[in-house]
Amino acid sequence: MNEAIKVGVIGLGTVGQGVLRLLKDNADEITRRVGRPLRVTYASVRDPNKPRDCDLSGVTTVADPMQIARDADVDLIVEAIGGISPARELIETAVGRGISVVTANKALIAEDGNRIFDAARQTGASVAFEAAVAGGIPVIKAVREGLAGNRVERLAGIINGTCNYILTQMQEKGTSFDEALRDAQRLGYAEADPTFDIEGMDSAHKLTILASIAFGVPLDYASVSVEGITKVTPQDIQIAQVFGYRIKLLGIAKRHATGVELCVHPTLVSEKAMIAKVDGVLNSVVVHGNAVGEVGFYGRGAGGDATASAVVADLCDLARTLGVDARHAVPPLAFQPEAVQPLPVMAMADVPSAFYLRLLVADEPGVLSKLTTILAAHDISVEAILQREPHGEDDATVALITSVIPQHRFDHALTEMRALPFVREDAARLRVEKFE
Amino acid sequence: MNEAIKVGVIGLGTVGQGVLRLLKDNADEITRRVGRPLRVTYASVRDPNKPRDCDLSGVTTVADPMQIARDADVDLIVEAIGGISPARELIETAVGRGISVVTANKALIAEDGNRIFDAARQTGASVAFEAAVAGGIPVIKAVREGLAGNRVERLAGIINGTCNYILTQMQEKGTSFDEALRDAQRLGYAEADPTFDIEGMDSAHKLTILASIAFGVPLDYASVSVEGITKVTPQDIQIAQVFGYRIKLLGIAKRHATGVELCVHPTLVSEKAMIAKVDGVLNSVVVHGNAVGEVGFYGRGAGGDATASAVVADLCDLARTLGVDARHAVPPLAFQPEAVQPLPVMAMADVPSAFYLRLLVADEPGVLSKLTTILAAHDISVEAILQREPHGEDDATVALITSVIPQHRFDHALTEMRALPFVREDAARLRVEKFE
Ligand SMILES: NC(=O)c1ccc[n+]([C@@H]2O[C@H](COP(=O)([O-])OP(=O)(O)OC[C@H]3O[C@@H](n4cnc5c(N)ncnc54)[C@H](OP(=O)(O)O)[C@@H]3O)[C@@H](O)[C@H]2O)c1
Ligand SMILES: NC(=O)c1ccc[n+]([C@@H]2O[C@H](COP(=O)([O-])OP(=O)(O)OC[C@H]3O[C@@H](n4cnc5c(N)ncnc54)[C@H](OP(=O)(O)O)[C@@H]3O)[C@@H](O)[C@H]2O)c1
Numbered sequence: 082m083n084e085a086i087k088v089g090v091i092g093l094g095t096v097g098q099g100v101l102r103l104l105k106d107n108a109d110e111i112t113r114r115v116g117r118p119l120r121v122t123y124a125s126v127r128d129p130n131k132p133r134d135c136d137l138s139g140v141t142t143v144a145d146p147m148q149i150a151r152d153a154d155v156d157l158i159v160e161a162i163g164g165i166s167p168a169r170e171l172i173e174t175a176v177g178r179g180i181s182v183v184t185a186n187k188a189l190i191a192e193d194g195n196r197i198f199d200a201a202r203q204t205g206a207s208v209a210f211e212a213a214v215a216g217g218i219p220v221i222k223a224v225r226e227g228l229a230g231n232r233v234e235r236l237a238g239i240i241n242g243t244c245n246y247i248l249t250q251m252q253e254k255g256t257s258f259d260e261a262l263r264d265a266q267r268l269g270y271a272e273a274d275p276t277f278d279i280e281g282m283d284s285a286h287k288l289t290i291l292a293s294i295a296f297g298v299p300l301d302y303a304s305v306s307v308e309g310i311t312k313v314t315p316q317d318i319q320i321a322q323v324f325g326y327r328i329k330l331l332g333i334a335k336r337h338a339t340g341v342e343l344c345v346h347p348t349l350v351s352e353k354a355m356i357a358k359v360d361g362v363l364n365s366v367v368v369h370g371n372a373v374g375e376v377g378f379y380g381r382g383a384g385g386d387a388t389a390s391a392v393v394a395d396l397c398d399l400a401r402t403l404g405v406d407a408r409h410a411v412p413p414l415a416f417q418p419e420a421v422q423p424l425p426v427m428a429m430a431d432v433p434s435a436f437y438l439r440l441l442v443a444d445e446p447g448v449l450s451k452l453t454t455i456l457a458a459h460d461i462s463v464e465a466i467l468q469r470e471p472h473g474e475d476d477a478t479v480a481l482i483t484s485v486i487p488q489h490r491f492d493h494a495l496t497e498m499r500a501l502p503f504v505r506e507d508a509a510r511l512r513v514e515k516f517e
Numbered sequence: 518m519n520e521a522i523k524v525g526v527i528g529l530g531t532v533g534q535g536v537l538r539l540l541k542d543n544a545d546e547i548t549r550r551v552g553r554p555l556r557v558t559y560a561s562v563r564d565p566n567k568p569r570d571c572d573l574s575g576v577t578t579v580a581d582p583m584q585i586a587r588d589a590d591v592d593l594i595v596e597a598i599g600g601i602s603p604a605r606e607l608i609e610t611a612v613g614r615g616i617s618v619v620t621a622n623k624a625l626i627a628e629d630g631n632r633i634f635d636a637a638r639q640t641g642a643s644v645a646f647e648a649a650v651a652g653g654i655p656v657i658k659a660v661r662e663g664l665a666g667n668r669v670e671r672l673a674g675i676i677n678g679t680c681n682y683i684l685t686q687m688q689e690k691g692t693s694f695d696e697a698l699r700d701a702q703r704l705g706y707a708e709a710d711p712t713f714d715i716e717g718m719d720s721a722h723k724l725t726i727l728a729s730i731a732f733g734v735p736l737d738y739a740s741v742s743v744e745g746i747t748k749v750t751p752q753d754i755q756i757a758q759v760f761g762y763r764i765k766l767l768g769i770a771k772r773h774a775t776g777v778e779l780c781v782h783p784t785l786v787s788e789k790a791m792i793a794k795v796d797g798v799l800n801s802v803v804v805h806g807n808a809v810g811e812v813g814f815y816g817r818g819a820g821g822d823a824t825a826s827a828v829v830a831d832l833c834d835l836a837r838t839l840g841v842d843a844r845h846a847v848p849p850l851a852f853q854p855e856a857v858q859p860l861p862v863m864a865m866a867d868v869p870s871a872f873y874l875r876l877l878v879a880d881e882p883g884v885l886s887k888l889t890t891i892l893a894a895h896d897i898s899v900e901a902i903l904q905r906e907p908h909g910e911d912d913a914t915v916a917l918i919t920s921v922i923p924q925h926r927f928d929h930a931l932t933e934m935r936a937l938p939f940v941r942e943d944a945a946r947l948r949v950e951k952f953e
Contacts, residue, residue, distance in 0.1 A: 103666055103808050110668045113733055198849045208849055211663070217809035219663020225851035227647070227655025230539055230829025232546045237950060296860060297549055297852035304862040317875060317945045320916045324901045326873075331950060335868075340861035342868045347947055349873050349918070354952035355815060358794055367952060372539050373653035373826035375953040376816035379791060380809060390809035393666025413634045413644055415661040416733035424732060425776035426740040432771075432778045437762075437785050439753060465760045480756045482785070509753045511783055514673060514767060516790035516803060517811040 083116060086400045089123035089155035091146040091171055092162030093133050096185050096212070097124070099389030100159055101135035104396075111393065113420035115400045119393075123153040125162075150174040157399055159392055160184040169193055176206035183395040185212035185388055191286035191302040194293075207402075209395035214287045215240055215364040217387030218380040219394060224368055225294045231370025233295040235335035237348075240287040242362035242382045243271045243278040244310050244330040248318070248347075249360040252327065255315050270362055280309035281330065281345040288332030291366070292343055295334060301343070308346040321349050327357040355379075430489040435464065435513035438483070438495070441476040443503040451501055452479060459494040461486050476505045482513055519552060522836045525559035525591035527582040527607055528598030529569050532621050532648070533560070535821030536595055536828050537571035547829065549856035551836045555829075559589040561598075586610040593835055595828055596620040605629055612642040619831040621648035621824055627722035630729075630736040643838075645831035650723045651676055651800040653823030654816040655830060660804055661730045667806025669731040671771035673784075676723040678798035678818045679707045679714040680746050680766040684783075685796040688754050688763065694747060706798055716745035717766065717781040724768030727802070728779055731770060737779070744782040757785050763793040791815075866925040871900065871949035874919070874931070877912040879939040888915060888934055895930040897922050912941045918949055 088104070090097050104111065104119055112118045124137065125146035143149060149158060150171040158175045160168055160182055168189050172182045177200065184190065190197070190210050201208045211221045215238065224233065239245050243265055250261035262279065265271035277283050285305040293300050310330050321328050326349040335342040350357045355377050359365040364382030369375050381387035414421050442448050449468060456463060462484040469478040483491065491510075498504055524540070526533050540547065540555055548554045560573065561582035579585060585594060586607040594611045596604055596618055604625050608618045613636065620626065626633070626646045637644045647657045651674065660669065675681050679701055686697035698715065701707035713719050721741040729736050746766050757764050762785040771778040786793045791813050795801040800818030805811050817823035850857050878884050885904060892899060898920040905914040919927065927946075934940055 099808075107666060107668050107807065110733075111666065114665050194849075198854070201849075202854060210849075217806075218812055219659050222663045223655050223659060226834060227658045227830050228826065229550050229833040229851070230543060230547065230826045232543050237952075293857075294851040297546075297850065297857055298860050299857055300850070301859070301862065306865045312945070313947075314945065316914075317873075317916075317947065320875060320903060320914075321873065323903060324873075324916075324918055326918075326949070328947065333950065336860075337863060337868070339867070340863040342863050342865075344865060344868070349947055349949040350952060355791070355794060356952060358791060369953075370653075370826060371543065372535075372822045372829070374817050374823060376654055376814070378812070378814055380812035386808045387810060390664065390666045390806060393808070394663050397665040398662060413630075413637075413646075414733065414736070415665070415730040418634070418638060421729075421733055421735055423737070424734050424772075426737065427773060427776040427778050429742045429778075429780060431775070432773070432780070437753070437757065437760075439756060467756060467759060478752075478756075480753075480760075482760055482762075509748070509750065511749075511753065511764065511785055513762070513785040514769065516673075516786060516792060517805075 085118040085120040086157060086403060087122040087155045088119055088157050088159060088396060089149040089153050090121055090159045090161060091125045091149055092160065093124055093126050094161060095385040096388045096392065097159065097161035098133055098135040099385030100161065100392050103386065103389045103393050105136055111397065113416045115397050116417045117400060119396055119400055123149045123155055125149055146171055147174065155180065156403055157396055158182045160186060165189055165192065169197065172197055172208065173200050176201040176204060176208060179204040179206050181207040181209070181399045183209045183392050183399065185392055187213035187283070187286040187290065191289040191300055194300040207399060209399060210290070211395050212388045212391035214290050215366055216382040216384065217390040218364060218366065218378045218382065219391065220366045220378050221294060223378060224291065228368060228370050228373060228376065231372045234369045234371055236291055236295055236366060236368040237331045237333045237356065238291065238366035239329055239356065239359055239364055240332050240366065240382065241278050241284045241330060242364055243275065245360070246270045246362045248310060248313065248328060248330065251313070251315055252318050257315060258311060258313060279311055281307040284330060284332045284345045288334060288343065288345055291332070292334035292341065295368070296336065296341060298341070304343055306344040310347050313347050325352050326350060327352050329357065430492065431487055433485050433487050435485045436483045436491050437480070437511040437513055438507065439478060439480040439509040440498065441505040441508050442479055443505065444471050444477040445503055448479065448503055452498055455494050455497045456483070459490055461491065461494055521554040521556040522593065522839060523558040523591045524555055524593050524595060524832060525585040525589050526557055526595045526597060527561045527585055528596065529560055529562050530597060531821040532824045532828065533595070533597035534569055534571040535825030536597065539822065539825045539829050541572055547833065549852045551833050552853045553836060555832055555836055559585045559591055561585055582607055583610065591616065592839060593832055594618045596622060601625055601628065605633065608633055608644065609636050612637040612640060612644060615640040615642050617643040617645070617835045619645045619828050619835065621828055623649035623719070623722040623726060627725040627736055627738040643835060645835060646726070647831050648824045648827035650726050651802055652818040652820065653826040654800060654802065654814045654818065655827065656802045656814050657730060659814060660727065664804060664806050664809060664812065667808045670805045670807055672727055672731055672802060672804040673767045673769045673792065674724070674727065674802035675765055675792065675795055675800055676768050676802065676818065677714050677720045677766060678800055679711065680720070681796070682706045682798045684746060684749065684764060684766065687749070687751055691751050693751060694749060715747055717743040720766060720768045720781045724770060724779065724781055727768070728770035728777065731804070732772065732777060734777070740779055742780040746783050749783050761788050762786060763788055765793065866928065867923055869921050869923050871921045872919045872927050873916070873947040873949055874943065875914060875916040875945040876934065877941040877944050878915055879941065880907050880913040881939055884915065884939055887937055891930050891933045892919070895926055897927065897930055
């Protein structure tokens with residue numbers, strides 16, 4: 082087993098605790114990918130008596146985060162306290178001694194990233210910030226590396242879950258902005274002081290970062306035009322709908338002949354566009370490259386686990402560069418060659434699934450009752466059913482969707498149904514797949 | 518200027534020509550990202566007289582692709598001829614002499630990838646294959662690196678554009694499978710012999726690759742259960758719709774307690790799921806990680822330019838590892854620090870956009886005519902307009918959406934409209950954004 086990579090985590094709030102949980106829960110998976118285990122050795126906690134939703138055994142906790150940044154025996158540091166100061170000083174101190182830092186701090190990167198990256202360059206350290214934009218969606222990596230062959234023409238994103246939740250509530254329930262905001266606060270989707278989210282500043286921070294990596298321009302938060310969602314009315318949402326549009330808070334970065342457009346504002350988007358369908362707290366970013374055309378991403382933009390997913394991805398990237406052979410840092414099949422291990426592939430008969438079945442049957446009484454009796458005997462529930470009268474010479478149709486069951490159980494029931502005298506043909510059997 | 522990285526391209530078909538075009542058109546952008554220019558120095562063409570939709574000046578063309586694999590003075594090679602043989606021998610020869618290869622060849626990677634990666638490991642060369650799955654969508658990178666902190670529980674994808682086009686046609690027009698296939702062939706979305714696509718083999722190749730990088734299992738094409746779309750009927754599509762579902766050809770990889778499920782089949786998905794809304798030739802992959810939850814990606818899965826986007830992204834990744842300091846291969850802002858250059862940020866007044874306007878007006882005759890006269894005088898077309906009678910004491914409402922115009926022009930018109938005696942209030946002005 083290769084030596085562990087030692088990680089210091091500064092700040093054990095929502096994100097910091099998520100990082101500790103994730104590094105523990107997925108330790109095996111992560112080691113198989115990176116080739117070395119990632120182990121949290123230091124964490125800073127302001128209040129040592131506050132209960133934390135993560136396992137701190139084996140972790141040295143310190144009250145002063147600067148101790149981790151300046152002195153602790155760590156290979157990598159996670160900054161998860163947020164805000165400009167002391168986060169900036171902590172990161173500058175860490176990179177100053179050559180330790181790379183992972184941060185989820187969009188405000189800091191958008192406002193002071195240029196100088197932080199300069200400081201890191203002095204020593205050859207890195208500052209990674211995938212978690213700063215769109216939480217768990219790996220959109221920084223996608224734009225920075227996955228679309229590297231493109232000239233990015235424009236991008237637009239729903240990059241604040243609080244606002245998207247509020248606008249979705251207003252759309253679906255017809256509620257006022259104030260009511261939807263209170264609702265979001267009650268559910269923990271909005272802070273007690275929601276200004277930063279609803280006035281668009283948080284989106285502007287993220288847009289600043291996206292625009293830089295898309296266009297190759299310095300971070301320039303001050304130049305973003307920002308308008309929040311507080312003036313959006315149910316009436317406008319309703320009229321937009323009549324026109325075939327949804328209202329979304331978008332961050333937009335676009336090249337024009339004379340410069341770039343950088344703005345955040347409530348925006349009408351056609352209800353047919355994929356981004357219009359991203360509802361609730363979900364985030365989404367759509368990028369238009371001159372080669373690839375439009376590529377879209379969606380997923381959870383916040384929350385401890387989703388944000389930790391991005392932080393840990395950055396840790397894995399950095400951990401790989403700490404190895405002897407950074408050139409082969411990412412193995413072709415994601416996992417280190419010696420960790421690629423077969424798993425048994427299940428026979429489809431054993432795979433559980435919901436099923437769709439369409440039968441052609443003679444048009445006679447008692448058909449449904451006999452079919453459903455067989456299904457019940459095999460402990461199969463029916464989620465939806467439809468019966469259609471015959472047209473002219475045709476047989477009648479029965480179509481249904483079952484609960485999730487192993488295929489062999491469904492097949493046994495089907496064999497019995499086929500044997501019923503009134504069943505002419507099992508015309509179609511398809512699987513049903515559930516998404517979130 | 519740093520020395521160019523020399524690229525050899527084997528096969529100048531749809532993908533190969535796209536790669537040459539892209540490396541030329543986006544040369545400046547790519548150099549700014551990678552730090553060194555990428556230059557195609559060799560290409561193989563079977564028929565030198567066949568016209569090619571790319572500029573071959575400065576490129577040495579050879580008839581025998583093995584010449585490039587074995588001897589040519591190149592740093593990186595792109596394999597874009599497809600098929601198992603001689604593609605496999607070419608790649609093995611190239612990696613055998615330590616040259617890394619980028620390929621779009623999903624059949625080859627799915628069927629022989631294990632041995633190809635082993636061969637590459639002998640010399641320390643890499644084999645990159647982002648283009649092999651979902652064309653321009655950077656899904657390999659997302660799963661392999663962006664979601665590295667997760668245990669991937671399951672993934673599902675629309676990974677064959679031909680099938681998705683056919684199913685979308687059947688859904689939207691009610692046509693039969695045969696008719697939709699002919700339609701796809703006429704438009705160039707299906708091959709003359711479409712077997713590979715419609716019987717699900719192409720999806721199975723891609724699913725094999727996705728499953729490996731998601732679960733850390735060896736490539737195992739032979740174990741995938743495959744069912745194509747030829748038996749899907751308009752009737753099932755229609756009944757599924759009644760139940761609130763769409764039918765999509767999905768590749769599915771899922772962990773269960775006893776093993777993994779690997780299959781490709783037509784599948785019912787709730788019409789509310791994002792993936793159900795991915796229509797036409799678009800591809801989409803949805804990944805469920807234990808930390809991030811559900812993350813989705815969509816975009817163009819095929820075509821010369823979109824596929825070349827992925828090939829060139831891989832070339833950029835590999836080119837970065839050829840530099841002196843592979844550790845800092847990817848700069849924080851995507852572009853090399855010395856290439857990060859400000860662009861003028863436009864004043865919002867100059868930014869062109871379509872606008873949504875809602876006015877409260879007195880309920881009197883001639884309102885619409887006077888408003889539209891002002892708009893016409895400013896050369897602003899109206900894309901949609903709606904007038905609502907007053908409710909009780911309220912004013913009447915006029916709402917409209919304009920053509921795309923610079924904001925200052927819209928503002929001038931708005932100033933004039935506001936001055937009209939019957940206009941009580943400009944209650945809302947929002948931007949409208951167009952997506953593909
Ligand atoms: N939450 C999300 O979903 C999310 C998503 C994306 C990005 N982010 C970003 O992630 C960062 C952290 O967010 P969070 O939600 O985890 O915040 P949080 O829950 O408020 O946690 C912040 C933690 O930092 C500690 N802390 C704050 N100031 C400190 C100081 N001066 N010295 C020492 N410790 C200090 C706090 O300690 P105490 O516990 O002792 O008060 C707390 O544990 C922010 O930059 C945020 O923008 C968050
Ligand atoms: N097209 C897409 O949208 C797409 C998307 C994703 C992945 N891919 C993959 O990309 C690869 C290339 O596809 P493509 O669409 O570009 O194919 P294509 O248009 O048929 O081009 C293949 C090229 O390879 C050349 N070639 C074939 N066999 C050869 C041999 N034995 N020796 C020398 N040259 C040979 C052909 O030469 P001639 O021109 O002289 O016949 C042709 O230029 C395939 O693996 C495919 O699966 C394609």
